Each structure stands twice: as structure tokens, then as C-alpha cells.
Amino acid sequence: MPRVGLTTDRVVAAAADLADAAGLENVTVSALARHFGVKDASLYTHVRNLQDLRVRVALLAGGELTDEIAAAVAGRAGKDALAAFADAYRSYALRHPGRYAATQIRIDPALVADSPALRRTAEITHGMLRAYGLTEPDLTDAVRLLRSTFHGYCALEATGGFGAARDVRASWDKVVEALHAALTHWPAGQRAEPDR
Amino acid sequence: MPRVGLTTDRVVAAAADLADAAGLENVTVSALARHFGVKDASLYTHVRNLQDLRVRVALLAGGELTDEIAAAVAGRAGKDALAAFADAYRSYALRHPGRYAATQIRIDPALVADSPALRRTAEITHGMLRAYGLTEPDLTDAVRLLRSTFHGYCALEATGGFGAARDVRASWDKVVEALHAALTHWPAGQRAEPDR
DNA sequence: CATGAAACCTAGGAGCCCTAGGAAAGAGGG
DNA sequence: CCCTCTTTCCTAGGGCTCCTAGGTTTCATG
Numbered sequence: 138m139p140r141v142g143l144t145t146d147r148v149v150a151a152a153a154d155l156a157d158a159a160g161l162e163n164v165t166v167s168a169l170a171r172h173f174g175v176k177d178a179s180l181y182t183h184v185r186n187l188q189d190l191r192v193r194v195a196l197l198a199g200g201e202l203t204d205e206i207a208a209a210v211a212g213r214a215g216k217d218a219l220a221a222f223a224d225a226y227r228s229y230a231l232r233h234p235g236r237y238a239a240t241q242i243r244i245d246p247a248l249v250a251d252s253p254a255l256r257r258t259a260e261i262t263h264g265m266l267r268a269y270g271l272t273e274p275d276l277t278d279a280v281r282l283l284r285s286t287f288h289g290y291c292a293l294e295a296t297g298g299f300g301a302a303r304d305v306r307a308s309w310d311k312v313v314e315a316l317h318a319a320l321t322h323w324p325a326g327q328r329a330e331p332d333r
Numbered sequence: 334m335p336r337v338g339l340t341t342d343r344v345v346a347a348a349a350d351l352a353d354a355a356g357l358e359n360v361t362v363s364a365l366a367r368h369f370g371v372k373d374a375s376l377y378t379h380v381r382n383l384q385d386l387r388v389r390v391a392l393l394a395g396g397e398l399t400d401e402i403a404a405a406v407a408g409r410a411g412k413d414a415l416a417a418f419a420d421a422y423r424s425y426a427l428r429h430p431g432r433y434a435a436t437q438i439r440i441d442p443a444l445v446a447d448s449p450a451l452r453r454t455a456e457i458t459h460g461m462l463r464a465y466g467l468t469e470p471d472l473t474d475a476v477r478l479l480r481s482t483f484h485g486y487c488a489l490e491a492t493g494g495f496g497a498a499r500d501v502r503a504s505w506d507k508v509v510e511a512l513h514a515a516l517t518h519w520p521a522g523q524r525a526e527p528d529r
Numbered sequence: 530c531a532t533g534a535a536a537c538c539t540a541g542g543a544g545c546c547c548t549a550g551g552a553a554a555g556a557g558g559g
Numbered sequence: 560c561c562c563t564c565t566t567t568c569c570t571a572g573g574g575c576t577c578c579t580a581g582g583t584t585t586c587a588t589g
Contacts, residue, residue, distance in 0.1 A: 140554065140567060167545060177546075179568045187546070243492045250496075277499040278507040281486065284494070285508065286478065289485025296439045298480070300446075303473040311474040311520065312481065319515035324507065336536060336585065363576060373577075375537050383577065 141173050145183040148173075149193045156194060156235025164191065164235070192244055196252060198236035202229045203254040203261075210261055215268040216317045222265060223287060223313045230291035237291065269320040279320060286316060337369050341379040344369075345389045352390060352431025360387070360431070388440055392448060394432035398425050399450040399457075406457055411464040412513045418461060419483060419509045426487035433487065465516040475516060482512060 151172055156164045166187055170177045184190045209225035210218050230237040249255055262280050271279050290312060292298075299305055347368055352360045362383055366373045380386045405421035406414050426433040445451055458476050467475055486508060488494075495501055 143567075165545065166547085175567095176569065178548080178570085181547070182567065241488065241492055241494075246493065246496060274499050274503070275507065277497050278504045279511070280497075281489075281495060281499075281504045282482065282508045282511050285485035285489060286482045287485065288489060289481035289483065290477065292437065292488060293477075293481060293484060296437055297442065298437075299477060300442060301473050301476075303470050303477075307470070308474045308477045311471065312478045314520040315475070315478050315515040318518040318520055319511040322514040322518050324510040324514055339536075361576070362578085371536095372538065374539085374579080377578070378536065 141175055143173060143175070143179070143183055145193070148180060148183045149190065149197055152190055153194045153197055153233075153236050153239070156239060157233050158235070161191070161194075161235045161238040164194070166190070191239060191242055192248070194236065195239040195242055195244060196248075196254070198233065198240050199252065199258075200254040201233075201236070202226070202240065203258050205229050207257065207261055210265065214265075218265045218268070219317055219320075220310075220313055222261070222283075223309070223316075226287050227291055227294075227309060230295065234295055238295075241288070241292075266320070269323065271320070271323060275323060279323070282319065283316065286312065337371055339369060339371070339375070339379055341389070344376060344379045345386065345393055348386055349390045349393055349429075349432050349435070352435060353429050354431070357387070357390075357431045357434040360390070362386070387435060387438055388444070390432065391435040391438055391440060392444075392450070394429065394436050395448065395454075396450040397429075397432070398422070398436065399454050401425055403453065403457055406461060410461075414461045414464070415513055415516075416506075416509055418457070418479075419505070419512075422483050423487055423490075423505060426491065430491055434491075437484070437488075462516070465519065467516070467519060471519060475519070478515065479512060482508065 148169060151169055152164050155168060155172065159168075166180055166184075167177050169190075170180055173180075184193070205228070206222055206225045209221040213221050259280070262283065263276060266276055266279050266283075269279070290309065294305055299308070344365065347365055348360050351364060351368065355364075362376055362380075363373050365386075366376055369376075380389070401424070402418055402421045405417040409417050455476070458479065459472060462472055462475050462479075465475070486505065490501055495504070
């Protein structure tokens with residue numbers, strides 16, 4: 138019987154493709170084994186367990202997403218860069234729903250810390266926001282605003298959360314413009330709540 | 334052997350509590366059966382299957398969330414209402430992580446349509462946004478912006494996505510203020526993209 | 530007290546995750 | 560060309576999960 142030639146990378150890549158095609162929750166060791174024409178147990182030489190597999194898919198997706206964003210943003214600035222970032226982000230989430238979902242699983246912070254992709258995204262985002270003249274801690278707050286809105290929009294769109302008739306793409310463009318407005322008119326002041 | 338006295342409501346309530354305590358993914362028929370001191374099969378008289386159980390938890394959570402938001406927003410307007418809405422939303426997500434997670438599962442659109450809670454949330458949101466002078470389709474776009482940011486923030490916070498040292502609550506207040514700024518300076522114009 | 534509708538049961542199939550230990554393929558050196 | 564050693568893949572099996580089919584027991588109601 139010839140060997141299939143499994144490696145960790147091939148297994149993870151297949152898992153990522155399966156996630157996009159069938160949903161992250163259907164990425165199972167048995168399904169992957171079936172795909173390779175192999176017994177379940179054989180996969181455990183390449184992957185510690187299911188959790189490990191999912192984390193690897195998440196790291197793969199994070200790297201891909203960062204690359205696409207970096208390419209889209211390169212050479213742009215201000216509102217132009219923001220729109221490019223946003224469109225690249227959403228485009229990836231739409232084309233790779235399973236991979237994108239994987240990026241949202243809880244990952245060991247230590248593992249996140251030494252992931253070059255995540256650091257690079259932070260750099261890109263900060264660089265982009267510099268055009269708006271923000272300084273810490275507003276910079277961090279603005280990063281969190283962008284991440285939240287981008288992620289929230291893609292997550293809601295993916296789960297069919299937007300029921301209204303309004304075109305989802307048109308809303309996205311408007312939302313990105315609204316974010317630009319928020320960054321342009323960034324609220325000043327130290328205390329956020331006047332009362333209380 | 335006396336009966337435990339199960340009903341659909343009791344099962345769903347227990348499932349919701351378990352979700353908050355152990356995570357939605359650990360809400361399993363067997364775990365619930367153990368909790369009630371009953372065999373797995375016994376639960377299938379009250380709940381069609383696991384999917385059905387999760388949807389019921391989602392609808393329960395949606396109703397609770399709407400109630401809390403409605404109570405918080407009542408009697409307020411403008412920025413005040415926005416902040417109350419936001420804080421009530423995040424507060425619920427933090428206190429009930431499992432229930433909140435359930436609200437994000439994909440649900441039959443027909444079921445969503447005749448859920449009074451969802452319609453009520455839509456009313457509240459629209460009423461709140463009326464203070465900013467928005468009209469359709471900007472109204473829908475603004476609703477999507479708020480939902481996206483609120484959900485994205487809570488989701489990222491729940492999965493430990495915010496690594497920076499900055500206080501998460503302080504960022505939240507700032508993000509809400511930024512949303513207020515975005516609504517106040519809502520971008521005009523029909524076409525969103527100038528180039529292309 | 531009888532009866533009918535529930536609640537709850539036993540039994541069992543199928544799928545999944547994962548471990549322990551064994552067999553075989555293929556690479557490398559002699 | 561064969562021998563050895565690493566690595567891949569296997570068999571065997573335990574445990575947990577969801578879910579169905581069909582039987583029994585409890586309890587309210589007439």
C-alpha cells in the first residue's frame with residue numbers, strides 16, 4: 138500500500154479548505170482522515186489533537202489575512218488606506234468563511250505574542266491611524282474600534298444577521314465612511330462619562 | 334422513583350445557565366441529562382434535538398437582552414440613550430457569555446421574523462437614531478454600524494482578543510463616543526467610493 | 530378507581546476523539 | 560543490493576456524544 142505522504146502542513150491546509158467548504162465546526166479528525174483515505178489514528182502523528190489542529194488553521198488564516206491586507210494598504214494613506222484595509226478584510230472573510238472563523242477561537246496569548254502576522258497587523262493599523270493624528274491611549278481605542286466594527290460586520294453578515302433589504306456591500310461602504318468620520322472627529326477629553 | 338418534572342422551559346433555562354458557566358460548546362444533551370439526574374433519551378421529549386435546544390437558548394437570550402436594553406434606554410435620548418444602550422448590551426454579554434454566544438448562531442429567518450424581541454430591538458434602535466436626523470437607507474446603515482461594533486467588541490473581548498494593556502472598559506467608553514461622533518458627522522452623498 | 534397522556538426508561542446504532550502498541554514503507558549507508 | 564533505522568500508517572479498543580424505537584411508570588382527570 139503506497140503512502141499518502143502526509144505532513145502537518147498538508148493536514149492543516151486540508152483542514153482549512155474543509156473549514157471554508159463545510160464550516161469550521163465540521164472540521165473533524167475523521168472527516169480529514171476520510172479525505173486523505175487514511176485512518177483517524179494516522180493523523181495524530183502530524184497534529185496533537187483537534188484543538189491543536191484548529192489553532193494551526195487559525196494561525197494560517199491570520200497570516201494569509203495579514204498578507205492580503207498589507208498588499209491592499211501598501212502605498213495608500215488616510216481614508217484611501219482605511220477603505221483598502223476594510224475591503225481586503227471583508228473580502229477575505231467572505232472568500233474564506235471557515236478560515237476566518239478559525240481566527241476567532243481562543244488562542245494561548247503566548248502563542249499570539251510571537252506570531253509575526255499579528256504583530257504586523259498591529260503595525261499596519263497603527264501606521265494607518267497615524268494619518269488621523271491620534272496618540273496613545275486613543276490609538277489603542279481606535280484600533281479596537283476598527284477591529285470591532287470590521288469583525289462584527291463580517292460575523293453578522295456570515296451568520297445571516299442582516300435581514301433588511303438594503304444591499305450589504307453598500308452598507309459596508311457607508312460604515313467604512315462613518316468610521317473615517319469617527320476618526321476625523323475623534324472625541325477629545327480624558328473622562329468619557331460626564332455623569333456618574 | 335419520583336419524577337424530576339421536566340418541561341421544555343426548565344430544560345432550556347438549565348441549558349442557558351450551563352452555557353454561561355461552561356461555554357456554549359459544552360451545552361450537551363448528556364451534560365444536561367446528568368444535571369437533572371436523568372437519561373439522555375428523556376430530554377428528547379422536551380427538545381427536538383441539540384440544534385433545537387440551542388435555538389431556544391438563543392431566543393431566550395435575545396428576549397432578555399432586549400428587555401435589559403429597553404429598560405436602560407427608556408426615558409433617554411441622543412448620546413445618553415446611545416451610551417445606555419451600549420452599556421446594557423456589553424453588560425449582558427459579559428454577565429451571560431454563553432447566552433450571548435447563543436444569539437450569534439444561525440437561525441431560520443422565518444423564526445427570527447416573528448420573534449417579538451428582535452422587532453422590538455429594531456424599534457428601539459431606530460427610535461434612538463432618529464435623534465441624529467438620519468433617514469433610509471442611512472438609518473439601516475447606521476443600525477448595522479452599531480450592531481457590528483457592539484457585537485464585534487464583545488466578541489473580541491470574550492475571546493481575549495484585546496491584548497494591549499489599555500483598560501477594556503475605558504476603551505469601550507471611547508468607542509461609544511466615537512460612534513456618537515460618527516452618527517453626528519454622518520457621511521452624506523449617494524455613492525460611497527469616489528474613485529473606481 | 531379506571532384511563533389516558535405524559536414523563537421517563539432500557540437498548541442500541543452510529544459517529545467522534547484519542548491512546549497504545551505493532552507493521553510496513555522508504556531513505557540512507559555499507 | 561541489502562540492511563537498518565526512522566517515520567508513516569495500521570489495528571484494536573475505550574469512552575463520550577447524539578439520537579431513535581419502543582416499553583413502562585407516574586400522575587391528573589373524569
